[in-house]
Amino acid sequence: MADLPAIQYTVWPADPHGHRFQVKLHIANPNPDGQVIKMPAWIPGSYLIRDFSKQIEAIDAYIAGSTKQKIALERIDNDRWRLPRNAGAVDILTTVYAFDSSVRAAYLDTERAFFNATSLCLAVEGQEDLPCSLAITPAEGAFADHWTVQTSLRAAKTDKNGFGFYLAKNFDDLIDHPVAIGEFQTVQWMSGSVPHSIAIQGCIHPIDSARLAQDLQAICNSTINLFEPKSKQPPFTHYLFLVNTVLNGYGGLEHRNSTALLCRRDQIPQANVPLEEDAYREFLGLCSHEYFHAWLVKRIKPQAFQPYHLSQRNHTRLLWFFEGFTSYYDDLQLFRSKRIDLVTYLKLVTNNWNGVLRGPGRHKQSLADSSFDAWTKYYQADENTPNAVVSYYGKGALVALGLDLQIRAFSSNKKSLDDLMRLIWQRHGITLAGIGEDGLDQLILQLLGNGFTKTWNEIKARYIFGVEDIPLQKWIASTLVRVKPKHQSSLEKLKLQLGIRHTDVNGWIKITHILDGGAAQAAGLAPGDLLASMNGQRITPTRWDSVLNSLAKEQSFAILFYRDDLEHERIVMLESSQLPLQYELSPSSDSKSN
Incomplete structure (x- = not known):
């Protein structure tokens, strides 16, 4: 040429x-x-x-x-x-x-x-x-x-x-x-008068094109309506979801008018193949997350990414905003687009909330530091990560929910986080002017006035730059959603008390993480240990729950394990004070979709 x-x-x-x-x-x-x-x-x-x-x-x-x-x-x-x-x-x-x-x-x-x-x-x-x-x-x-x-x-x-x-x-x-x-199976649809498509590799059976088009169109429309409620037009002329399906894998990476996705084959609706709805919902959530990024992080960027310096680390303390707020909206958009009901949405919020509360690292690392240290900590996880790191995805999503609730309460439901996102889009997305490290301050106060200064400064100091737990149980109390401490079975309590994360290795339970403050740590167990028995009962991945159930009412028990092929035995002492608080959310009788 x-x-x-x-x-x-x-x-x-x-x-x-x-x-x-x-x-x-x-x-x-x-x-x-x-x-x-x-x-x-x-x-x-x-x-x-x-x-x-x-x-x-x-x-x-x-x-x-x-x-x-x-x-x-x-x-x-x-x-x-x-x-x-x-x-x-x-x-x-x-x-x-x-x-x-x-x-x-x-x-x-x-x-x-x-x-x-x-x-x-x-x-x-x-x-x-x-x-x-x-x-x-x-x-x-x-x-x-x-x-x-x-x-x-x-x-x-x-x-x-x-x-x-x-x-x-x-x-x-x-x-x-x-x-x-x-070779691909492709599906096309229109959202905001713009062609969208998904190209899927790895599925042997014909995909359910009609369902994929209907669900993804609804999700894309919901996100377009959030940022452009008047024009209904996205900031691109076409969009492409590239999907590679495999036996076992999951992940996504955002781009300005496309995304690359990895998922399991059984997460895609296919002809003559039973579909697990929760797995498909997870895939839709991944699509929702990466699509939202076309606005937040691909066009609304931190100044630290303008330009990208691809030979070195680019540090910002704002990943809790760019990834956390996207994580808040990815499931919310599933609910708003009627891909899930309110009960399912609240379950997703609850699972994230409780997951954050189970991580000891949340009391050691702030969201701002988690963002800054993503290069060396979050993306280089090891056996101590749960004890040292808080997820800017998970807790960042809780900050978004908390800020949304506080904005609604302050404005008597006249404004919400949606209004803030649209203001940010107008100031920093359409203009492509990067957000400074303190750039959100002015925008929040411009939207809500100086009367919101104390609330925002407290959120920043305590939950973003500090390590306190976000008091959603208090902030949600004024909404149409019920919140209460989660009822836990004896088995659930015992697992929380132990503070063990594990995997299956050739029929053995291998410890991958030992959580700070748990009974397993107090007993001297460590990552890499292979568990053999508890109180004389052989432990295998298939017998794990049944053996723990038999010990649920005990105050202590003996545990036999192998470390470097040497046999060891410890006594595990259980204390109820070791239990992290967990919550559950449910709709009130007069709840309505928002």
């Missing part, structure tokens, strides 16, 4: 059996002083240094248009290379290993191909703001005869299967459009 930009990328699924992409980067006008090229170290939306350059197996530079006239390429560090001075137009050829089945990186085999450009495409330092193109070529082999391309990138010249040339405004735009290649 004669009108291609000066920065051009070409991606080949070159070796599906060896899981290798080949990528060519053409630079028409390198810096004459020695052009630097660099591979991103992380991908926006997933706050962990991932060192994508480690998957580069080979990298070479050539005079443009030649594969024989090689140019010297200086290695600067793990992520950067430098061309010689006055190199002229060049082609950089890389071979990249791709076998990460998550939504964050790149994957290639004979079944499918997937990539985020952060995993394959080198940035041209100093030219990141220039337009660029991406050419996607088909894989060779009979297995790929029916492969097509699914991406939200702007097509320039493509064939009927989507292979060909795509355009991006700049490197930041390029990396914000994941690409999936293979």
Whole structure:
């Protein structure tokens, strides 16, 4: 194409059996002083240094248009290379290993191909703001005869299967459009007069297109109506849900007009396949969460992300807002779109609330610090994480609920958190002006007046920058929802007293976490221990509940376990004071949908 930009990328699924992409980067006008090229170290939306350059197996530079006239390429560090001075137009050829089945990186085999450009495409330092193109070529082999391309990138010249040339405004735009290649089942619908689609890989049986379209349309409409109640128009011209279904997996990553999702096959409604409604509801919640991000975090951003610095950590203390408020709205939008009823919605809120209350780390780490330290703590979880970390997703959602309740109470139900979100969208979303670390203060007071200052300052000091539990049991009392301490069975109480989290390993119960203040910690158990028996009764994953039930009325019992293949025995002492308080929510008799 004669009108291609000066920065051009070409991606080949070159070796599906060896899981290798080949990528060519053409630079028409390198810096004459020695052009630097660099591979991103992380991908926006997933706050962990991932060192994508480690998957580069080979990298070479050539005079443009030649594969024989090689140019010297200086290695600067793990992520950067430098061309010689006055190199002229060049082609950089890389071979990249791709076998990460998550939504964050790149994957290639004979079944499918997937990539985020952060995993394959080198940035041209100093030219990141220039337009660029991406050419996607088909894989060779009979297995790929029916492969097509699914991406939200702007097509320039493509064939009927989507292979060909795509355009991006700049490197930041390029990396914000994941690409999936293979065989798909697709569904289309309209929301806000804008085409939406979902492309699903991995399902053998025909998907229930009608139900998916109906449910996702309702959820998308609800979110559009929240931010644009008058125009009913989203801030994009099309939207794509890219879904990879597997035996066991779950996750999502947001992009400006698409999202990459990973879920279990049994979470998708399919013909002649029994569907567990709770599992499907979880999938819809994932779609709702990532779709909401198209407004909150992809367009409404912290100033710390403007621009992204992809070679280093980008710190902000606002992830409790960007992720926590999104987590509050993802389930709320399911309720508002009538995908779930009020009882189910309150159950979801209760489960999150109680889950936060069961984590000892909530009294050690504030939400602000959890946000700031996401790079080294939340995204690098270990056996001590529940004791040291509070989730900015979980507790952040509780802050959103609490703030919503306080706004409604203060304004006599004339305003709500919805009004604040719309104000934020007008000030920082449409304008793309990033939010400063204290930027919410002015917006909240602009919406509610100085009379709300004391309430907001208290929320910030005690529950965002402090480590106190949010008193939802008090704030919810004035609404049409009943809240009371949760009735716990003897088995539930015993599990809470023990303070153990575990997994099944070859028929053994293996401890993964020991919670601070629990009876198991007091008895000297530790992560990695394999539990053998309690009071002489053999423990297995299938017998766990029955054995605990038999001990529910005991004040103490002996536990036999193995640590490093050595047998140990401890006496576990139980105290009711060790129980964390749990709650349950239910609709009052005159509750109405909101």
